[in-house]
Amino acid sequence: MLQQAEERAVITEKLKExxxxxxxxxxxxxxxxxxxxxxxxPAHQPDFVVMPKTVEEISAxxxxxxxxxxxxxxxxxxxxxxxxxxxLKGGIIVDLKRMDKIIRFDQDDMYxxxxxxxxxxxxxxxxxxxxxRYCYPNAPxxxxxxxxxxxxxxxxxxxxxxxxxxxxxxIEAVLPTGEIVKIGSCACWDEHWWGRSSMxxxxxxxVNWQGMTGIVTKIGLQVWPNHPFRDWKFxxxxxxxxxxxxxxxxxxxEIMNDILLLSTETVKMVLGVPIGQAVWLxxxxxxxxxxxxxxxxxxxxxxxxxxxxxxxxxxxxVDTKAAICSVTAAEKMYGPRVGDFKRxxxxxGGMLEYGGHTWVGTYMTSNPKxxxxxxxxxxxxxxxHKFEKCLxxxxxxxxxxxxxxxxxxxxxxxxxxxxRMQKLTKELFESLxxxxxxxxxxxxxxxxxxxxxxxxxxxxxxxxxKKTLDPNGIFNPGRWGND
Amino acid sequence: xxxxxxxxxxxxIAIYHSLNKKMSEDEKYxxxxxSLKESIVIDLDYYPLMIKLTGGxxxxxxxxxxxxxxxxxxxxxxxxxxxxxxxxxxxxxRGKMKFKKGFFKLxxxxxxxxxxxxx
Numbered sequence: 001m002l003q004q005a006e007e008r009a010v011i012t013e014k015l016k017e018x019x020x021x022x023x024x025x026x027x028x029x030x031x032x033x034x035x036x037x038x039x040x041x042p043a044h045q046p047d048f049v050v051m052p053k054t055v056e057e058i059s060a061x062x063x064x065x066x067x068x069x070x071x072x073x074x075x076x077x078x079x080x081x082x083x084x085x086x087x088l089k090g091g092i093i094v095d096l097k098r099m100d101k102i103i104r105f106d107q108d109d110m111y112x113x114x115x116x117x118x119x120x121x122x123x124x125x126x127x128x129x130x131x132x133r134y135c136y137p138n139a140p141x142x143x144x145x146x147x148x149x150x151x152x153x154x155x156x157x158x159x160x161x162x163x164x165x166x167x168x169x170x171i172e173a174v175l176p177t178g179e180i181v182k183i184g185s186c187a188c189w190d191e192h193w194w195g196r197s198s199m200x201x202x203x204x205x206x207v208n209w210q211g212m213t214g215i216v217t218k219i220g221l222q223v224w225p226n227h228p229f230r231d232w233k234f235x236x237x238x239x240x241x242x243x244x245x246x247x248x249x250x251x252x253x254e255i256m257n258d259i260l261l262l263s264t265e266t267v268k269m270v271l272g273v274p275i276g277q278a279v280w281l282x283x284x285x286x287x288x289x290x291x292x293x294x295x296x297x298x299x300x301x302x303x304x305x306x307x308x309x310x311x312x313x314x315x316x317x318v319d320t321k322a323a324i325c326s327v328t329a330a331e332k333m334y335g336p337r338v339g340d341f342k343r344x345x346x347x348x349g350g351m352l353e354y355g356g357h358t359w360v361g362t363y364m365t366s367n368p369k370x371x372x373x374x375x376x377x378x379x380x381x382x383x384x385h386k387f388e389k390c391l392x393x394x395x396x397x398x399x400x401x402x403x404x405x406x407x408x409x410x411x412x413x414x415x416x417x418x419x420r421m422q423k424l425t426k427e428l429f430e431s432l433x434x435x436x437x438x439x440x441x442x443x444x445x446x447x448x449x450x451x452x453x454x455x456x457x458x459x460x461x462x463x464x465x466k467k468t469l470d471p472n473g474i475f476n477p478g479r480w481g482n483d
Numbered sequence: 484x485x486x487x488x489x490x491x492x493x494x495x496i497a498i499y500h501s502l503n504k505k506m507s508e509d510e511k512y513x514x515x516x517x518s519l520k521e522s523i524v525i526d527l528d529y530y531p532l533m534i535k536l537t538g539g540x541x542x543x544x545x546x547x548x549x550x551x552x553x554x555x556x557x558x559x560x561x562x563x564x565x566x567x568x569x570x571x572x573x574x575x576x577r578g579k580m581k582f583k584k585g586f587f588k589l590x591x592x593x594x595x596x597x598x599x600x601x602x
Contacts, residue, residue, distance in 0.1 A: 236493075236558065264493055271496055272487040281545075283530035284493050285558075321528045323558040329565035332600065333497035335504065 008047060011068060015050050015092070018060045023051040023098070034075065034085070034093045039358040040410070040421040041083025041443055046073070049093040055172065055180055055217040058094065062215070063178040065092055065474050072176075073476050074211040076116050076144035080151060081359055082441035084210045088478030094215060096144075102126050103218065109194040111169050111220050116146045120345035132223045135164070136344035138392075140352070143345075146219045151441050152208050154394055154403045156258045156292060156344060157224060159251060162397035163363070163440070165207040169193050169220035173206060176214050176470035184220065193220035205465065208440070211476040213469050227294035229301040230257075232327040232342060233308060235315070236285035240375060242318040243287050244368055249311050250291070251399035255304045258292035260341075263391035266407060269350035271334055275409055278350070278388045285321070290341065355412035358421060359392075360428045361405035362437035366395065370435055371402055377431050378406065385424040404437055447480045490543050494558075495532050498525070499543040501599050502534070506541075512598050516541060519591060524550040526583065528557040534595075552585030552592060564600050571597055 008026060015024040025031070026048050036043035047070070052058045065072045071091025078085040087093060100117030110132065112123065121141030123134045135157035137148060148155075152165040161167055170184025170193045183202045186193045196203055205213050237243045247259050267288045268278035280286060291308060295301035315322045331339045340346045351357055364374065375391065382389045387408055394403040406428065410421045429439060429446050433453075439446050451459045459481065466482045467473075477483055489499035506513040519536040524547055533550060535542040560579050563569035571593055574580035582589065 267493065268491065268496070273491050273496070274487050277491050279491075281492050285529060321558060323562050325562035326566050329562050332565045333501055335500050 011064070011070065012048060014064055015048060015061065018064070019050055019052050019057050023053075025049050031093075034078070034087070034095075037078045037080070037083060037086060038352065038356055038412075039081055039083045039443070040356065040418050040425060041086055041358075041445075044087050045090060046087040046093045047090050049075075049095055051095045051098050053098045055174060058174045058215050058217060059178045059180055061092065061094060062174055062176065066177060066472050069472050069474060071474050071477050072215075074116075074215045076147050077119075077142055079139065079143045080147060080441050081357065081361070082151075082210075082439075082443045084151070084441060084443070084476075084479075088444060088476075091474070091477075096215070096217075099217065104193075105130075105223075106193070107132070109192075110223050110225070111193055112223055113193055113218055113220050114145055115218060116144060116216065118145055119143060120145055120148075124345055127223065131226055133226045134221075134223050135161070135167070137164075138341065138348045139345065140347040141345035145221060146216060149219060149221055150207055150216060151210070153440065154396065156341070158394055158396050158403065159256055159258050159398065161222075162400070163403075164221075165203075166397075167222040168203055168207070169195050169222060171203060171206060171216050171220070172218035173214045173216045176472075176475045180217075181214075186220065205469070208442075210442075210479055212466060212479060212482060213475060227296055229296070229298060230292075230294040231301070231305075232293075232339075233291040233324055234327060234330045235287075235289040235291070235312065235322065235324045237287045237289065237315060237319050237322040238285055239315075239319040239322075240287060240372060241368065242315045243289060243322075244371060246311050246315045247289060247395055248366065248368065248399055249314075250308065251395040253307055253311075254398060255307055256291060256293045258290075259395050260290040261391075261393045261395075262288045262290065263389055264288060265388050266390040266392050267338075269388065269390050269407065269409065270340070270348055271337060272349050275354050275411065276388070278390060280389070285323075351407060351409060354409055356410035356418065356421065358408050358410070358425060359405050360408070360425050360432065360439060361403070361441060362429075362432050362439045363396065363401050364404050364432070364435065364437035366399055366402040371404065374404055374432055374435050374437065377435070378428060381428050381431050382406065382408075382424065385420060385427070387421070387424055404432070442480075444479050451481045490532075490545070492530075492532065492545055494525075494527060494529065495543045495545065498532065498534060499541070502541050502543070505599055509598070515594065515598075519595070521551045521585075521588065521591065522549055523585075523592065523595070524553040525561075526553055526555040527561065550584060552588050553583040554592060555581040555583055564596070 012026045035045045071089045073087045075085045075093045075095045096116035099115035101115045103113040105112050119142050135155035137153050137155045149164040152163040170186040172182045184196045264280045265278045293304050312324050327339050337349045379389050390407040410417050521536050523534045524531050532545050533547050
C-alpha cells in the first residue's frame with residue numbers, strides 16, 4: 001500500500017482526470033467493500049477503486065499504474081469463491097461494472113460480444129425472446145459472464161461443451177503495459193468473432209490467469225439454440241458406484257444437457273435447512289441426481305426418455321430403493337425452491353445466507369474408482385472438521401472429466417468458524433490434489449501448493465510469460481508465485 | 484430469507500411442506516386435517532415417518548409412537564402418485580399400498596393424501 005498521503009493524493013487526482021471524479025475513491029469505507037469477499041480468504045485493503053467506462057480509460061489507468069508501480073486488480077462482482085479479487089498487495093481495484101453492454105449478437109455464428117459487466121441476468125434477459133440460450137452456473141444472476149468464462153467455470157451445458165473457457169471465441173484486452181489487443185478471428189476482422197482458429201491461440205494467456213495478464217474488455221462467447229422440448233428428472237439413490245455408473249453411461253450417450261450428482265446434504269441446503277443441520281440421516285437416500293435433457297421433437301424426447309429409463313433400470317437392479325421422478329413431482333413435495341435450477345440464473349437457496357461461502361472446487365478424472373475414493377476421503381475430512389458434506393458434482397464434456405466440488409457454507413460472525421473453514425479447505429484440497437484433482441478458481445494458498453509440486457518447467461514458462469507481459473509485476477500480484 | 488420450519492429429514496421435509504402449503508391454500512382441507520386425531524405412519528422403503536394430527540398444526544417426525552394407522556408404501560410408488568402415474572386407490576387395490584394398522588381408516592388416509600397430491 002502507498003504510505004505517503006501526498007503520494008496517494010496525487011494518484012487519486014490523476015485517476016480522476018482519467019475517469020472523472022465521481023468514479024474514483026480512496027475513502028476507507030468504500031475501499032473496505034473491495035478488501036474481502038464471502039470466502040475464508042483473509043482481507044487486504046486496496047488503495048484506490050476506480051470505475052472506468054471505456055477501454056481507453058483502462059489503458060490510461062494501466063499506464064499510470066506502470067509509471068508508479070502500483071498493483072492493479074480487475075474486479076466485476078468479486079463473487080468468484082477463490083478470493084481472487086482480494087488485492088493481496090493493495091493497489092488499484094479496477095471495477096468494471098460500468099462496462100455492461102452486450103455489443104453484438106450474431107445469430108448465424110451464435111455468439112455474443114459482451115463487456116465485463118454483463119451478468120448472467122443481463123444475458124438471460126437479452127436472449128429471452130430469441131431462439132437461443134446461454135449456459136448458466138449455479139451462481140447468482142448478478143455475476144459476470146466474462147469473469148466466469150475467464151476462470152473456466154462450470155455451467156448447465158458443461159456436459160456437452162466443457163467449462164466456460166471452452167466457449168470463448170475471442171477477446172479484446174488491455175495488456176499490463178497498456179496496449180489494446182484483439183485475439184481470435186476478431187484480430188483480423190472486427191465483424192467476425194466466430195472463433196479462435198487457426199492462428200496461434202493466445203486466448204489461453206488470459207484464461208485462468210486470474211487477471212494477472214491484463215484486463216479483458218470484450219469477450220465473444222458462444223450461445224446455443226433452445227430446444228422446444230425440455231425436462232428434468234430427479235433420481236434418489238443409495239449406492240454411489242451404481243449411481244455414478246448411471247451418470248457416466250448417460251454422459252457417454254450424448255443425449256443430456258446436464259447431469260448433476262449431489263449429496264442429500266446439498267439438497268437439504270437448497271431446501272433451506274439451516275446451517276449445520278444439512279446432514280445425512282441414517283436411512284435416507286444418500287444421493288440425488290438431476291438430469292436435464294431437451295429435444296427438437298416429441299419423438300426425439302421420448303427416445304431420450306426411454307434411454308434414461310432403461311439406464312435407470314440398471315441402477316435399480318443393484319439399488320432396489322432407488323427412485324426416479326419428474327421435477328414436477330419434486331416441486332409438489334418440496335416447493336418451487338427445488339426447481340430453481342430450471343430457472344437459472346437464480347440464486348440457489350441456502351448458499352449465501354450466512355455470510356460465508358466457499359468451496360474446494362476441482363476438475364479431475366472421471367475414473368470411477370478414483371472418484372469414489374475422492375468422495376470417501378472428502379467426506380472423512382469434512383466430517384472431521386464438522387462442516388456439512390454438501391457434494392456437488394457434474395460430468396464434463398461428454399464424460400472426458402469430472403467437476404468435483406463441495407459447497408461449504410459458514411458463518412462469518414466468528415473468527416473461530418472462519419479459521420476452522422481455512423483448515424478444512426486446506427486439508428480437503430490437499431487430499432483431493434493427491435488423487436489428481438485440480439482446483440479451478442484457485443486461491444493463492446492453493447496455487448502456492450501446486451507450483452511446488454508440478455513440472456518446474458511449467459512454472460518457469462508461466463513466470464516467463466508473466467514477466468514478458470507484465471514487466472513491472474503489477475497485475476494481481478501475489479498469485480501463482482508471481483510476486 | 485424465509486425461516487425454515489419443521490423436520491430436516493428428506494421425506495419429512497416433503498410431507499411437512501406439502502401439508503402446510505395445502506392447508507394454507509385450501510380451507511376445507513385445513514378443516515379436515517384439524518378434525519383428525521390420528522398418528523399416521525408412512526412406512527417408506529427408506530424409513531418410516533409419522534404424521535401426528537392432533538387438531539392443531541400437524542407434526543411430522545421420524546419418532547414412531549403409538550401409531551393409529553400404518554401404511555406401507557415404497558418410495559417409487561409414492562413418487563408415482565405425485566407424478567400422476569399412479570393413484571392411491573390403484574396402488575391399494577394392487578397391493579402396493581398396504582395397511583399394517585388402521586385399515587378401517589382407509590378413507591381418511593385416502594382423503595388426506597389424494598387432496599395433498601392434487602395441484
